[in-house]
Amino acid sequence: MGGAKTDIILLNESDIRCDGRKIDELRKIIIKAGVLQNANGSSYIEFGNNKILVGVFGPRDVHPKHLANTNTGILRCRYHMSPFSVDERKNPAPSRREIEISKVIKEALEPSVILKKFPRTVVDIFIEVLQADGGSRCAALNAASVALADAGIPMRDLVSACAAGKIANSIVLDVNNEEDQFGQADMPVGYMPNLEKITLIQLDGILTHNEYATCIDVAIQGCKTIYQIQKKALIDKFFQGDIK
């Protein structure tokens, strides 16, 4: 059911995936906060082979002025893949996929960000994908959340994101590029771990009811692990890691 035909063995008999991970194992994640001097908040994430840089500006004056909301601030998000981020040169003009991901990330962050305190202002998030592998939207969402906290924007909770999926009839955590292309299903989930609320859920593929429930549980477990890494990145920046 689902998935393209391939010679790649996505999951072997010992439940080891094509990149050597177990089914419930995340890729290697490194997050750094405050990497850009000229942005109000910034972060850099390495999520497996994904390398993403995020800059946050604001709250600042809205241009064009007619977009300003007198009751609340607004959030704008731009997800952009660099021409050198993929195997073949990518046209730097915004594609349909980039426009969709910009919208999805913005809507995933909106429940977390408290913009009521800043009417008539805008918070701009610029996401630059330097190197893309599968799951760049989740990686970008994780980095954007850290960058917003770094900028001091009031938030209800950090948003952590992780994908779960189905390959070779098994539910796996953190789908990579090969599993995304040749697997049976891919489900990115955005989650606020302290409030226990889901802010993003998408599903590409077909899952049964039980598989769907398992997929969500697995993704949420992944989000909770990523949350600890996000928190550590922020503490390392502001307190140089020494907490008592």
Place this chain on the structure above:
Amino acid sequence: MNVVCPGDKLSCIEEYESNDNNTFDDNNGIIRSTTIGTKCINKKDHTLKVKSISNISLPKMDDVVIGVVVSVVSSMIIVSIEYVNNNKVNSKIECVCSTRGTHKKTMALVDDVIALKILGYKNGTIHASINDPDAGVLFTRCKKCSGDVITIKDGIKCINCTWMDDRKISRNFGNTGFIKLS
């Protein structure tokens, strides 16, 4: 030192009270932090607050801001804020300052550099006052010839064309270092 991140539980509403801007009630009776900072608990008053590490560059009540006048209408001036408490900000947020009830014909003109005291937020707008002695015009030029001006009683006088004009002059007129940089 109690380090908290956005969303971290601080206390429950029965135990402590918080009127701090850096906390919120999650509607389940739990007070949570909205920012990264340190938790400060006052056991005597049963209050708590979060001392934020990363401050955003928007002015608060009683802050002194310096900006450029971008628009003058009949009873108010609109100022684009450049400095908050002498710290440069790049948010270019605008505030309004009422000039109603003043006896001067002209409080400030467009492109004047002006100091104001923030009164607060109302109806989604930052309101500021020019009545403070330190508040008022810090730098201006002659309306007629764009020449340098000197202060006279209740206004300014151009040293080139001797044109005189009304202004609400700040006590610090001509003494601010940042004008030399611009």
